[in-house]
Amino acid sequence: MARIKVKLGENEIEVDSRDFYVDNHTLGEIIDNISNHLPENQAKIVYETESTPKPSETEQVAQYGLDYLDNAEANEPEFDEPISITSNEIKSKLRILETSRFFDSPRTVTETVQQLREYGWSASPLDVSTALAKMASNKEIMKNSYQNRTRYFNEEALVAN
Structure with missing residues (x-):
């Protein structure tokens, strides 16, 4: 899974690529498609023109990949070791x-x-369990038991089921 985050002025778009593959050759096309979905009168990707010839966007993306973009973050957890989070950070990650x-x-x-x-x-199951139990006791999330296993869910999930 890769996550692409594009920041355009005050606007920020994040795309989770669970269902498609992103590489350096398709990155420019994906960013163009994302910018086309911004509402009218909002920020657009602006390409500055200079008198000196610059490589085309496709050439830049192919040559430099994510390095060519400002504020681009690459997060491909399947290729990287997970970052260990503390028990204090778990609740925000659960959110x-x-x-x-x-x-x-x-x-x-x-x-x-x-x-x-x-x-x-990466978090320990005990810390995650503790955070979920606290959220359930504060009524931030719902909890039930089924076949001796505790399950956590949103209140909307209860209405839907």
């Missing part, structure tokens, strides 16, 4: 999973730890 609709269906602690790892973060 990221929540906003990406991960908890729309009931999830176990093991599934949650695996999903965090897919995002490039």
